Amino acid sequence: MGEQQHVKFPQEVVDEYAALGVDLPALFSAGHLGNRMGVQIMEASAERVVGTMPVEGNTQPYGLLHGGASAVLAETLGSIGSMLHGGVSKIAVGVDLNCTHHRGARSGLVTGVATPVHRGRSTATYEIVITDEQDKRVCSARLTCMLRDINPQDAGNLPHAGRPNGA
Numbered sequence: 735m736g737e738q739q740h741v742k743f744p745q746e747v748v749d750e751y752a753a754l755g756v757d758l759p760a761l762f763s764a765g766h767l768g769n770r771m772g773v774q775i776m777e778a779s780a781e782r783v784v785g786t787m788p789v790e791g792n793t794q795p796y797g798l799l800h801g802g803a804s805a806v807l808a809e810t811l812g813s814i815g816s817m818l819h820g821g822v823s824k825i826a827v828g829v830d831l832n833c834t835h836h837r838g839a840r841s842g843l844v845t846g847v848a849t850p851v852h853r854g855r856s857t858a859t860y861e862i863v864i865t866d867e868q869d870k871r872v873c874s875a876r877l878t879c880m881l882r883d884i885n886p887q888d889a890g891n892l893p894h895a896g897r898p899n900g901a
Contacts, residue, residue: 742777747818754822768810771803775810780819783811783848783860789839798838804864804873805833811848812860812877819853819881826858826879833875842867848877856881 816826
């Protein structure tokens with residue numbers, strides 16, 4: 735679970751990061767938490783980020799998709815869009831996330847689509863719509879990220895080409 739090999743990135747973005755020695759698919763993966771939850775990033779650009787997550791393994795005691803799992807998917811997708819908007823000199827840090835849960839899901843995959851509401855110099859806000867396999871809305875979310883300059887402490891955490899897991 736969590737393999738990010740199939741992500742579609744705009745080629746100019748891939749080239750920009752590769753020139754810096756940064757492994758873009760690893761950088762914009764779902765991260766440790768997202769990987770444990772089975773989040774898969776299907777498409778990624780500053781204009782649209784799409785990802786899926788299985789319901790199984792991400793439920794609350796009643797057998798329904800956990801609201802926190804929807805929040806993880808939403809924050810992952812919105813953060814990826816924010817990072818791509820910010821470019822190679824910025825990192826995105828979530829400062830506000832809100833989620834409205836419309837209906838439950840008991841099985842299958844849910845799909846999240848993040849689209850920008852605002853893309854500025856210091857913040858980016860994305861709307862994330864999560865739907866079930868019948869294309870019914872499960873959750874509506876909004877994430878605002880602060881875009882800040884990369885500092886030396888951040889560099890050690892960025893996955894670099896040829897170095898697995900940022901080692």
